[in-house]
Amino acid sequence: MRRGIHPEYRTVVFRDAASGATYRTRSTVATDQTIELDGETYPLVIVDISAASHPFWTGNQRVLDTAGRVERFLQRYGTRGRG
Template identity: 55%
Template sequence: MKPGIHPAYGPVVYRDKSADFAFLTRSTRTSEQTIQWEDGNTYPVIDVEISARSHPFYTGTARVVDSAGRVERFERRYGRSGRDGQNGRDGAGR
């Protein structure tokens, strides 16, 4: 690696205020805001809107999308009634 071309890599705290969740990691990102961590040291803090503690997929509050309804709506809209090849199309382009 060439010296002097890489950004500084150091400790930083990522904080999700909506879930009251924060973790200390290393990153090239930095911030003017700081926070005193559990070990007594002060680190730059970066606030995020979504983390693993607040994302619907990871918290189990994600909605299930009705994909069967979408397929039926597509078939109604374009006049196809399924895979049986009606309406002049048999899947082979005839």
């Protein structure tokens, strides 16, 4: 690897804005905020959504009625203009 062209790879903390959950991982993301965890100071990145608050991962996902929508579309517009 060439020296001086790669970003600094370090331990950072991601905080979910919706749930407040924190995740410690390694990243190259740049930030000015810091947080103290377990007696250490880490850079802090606040994210809008993570696995702790995403509807798919929390089980709060809504299933859409796609079959009903298709049937209403066909009733309204039918097969006009085809064949």
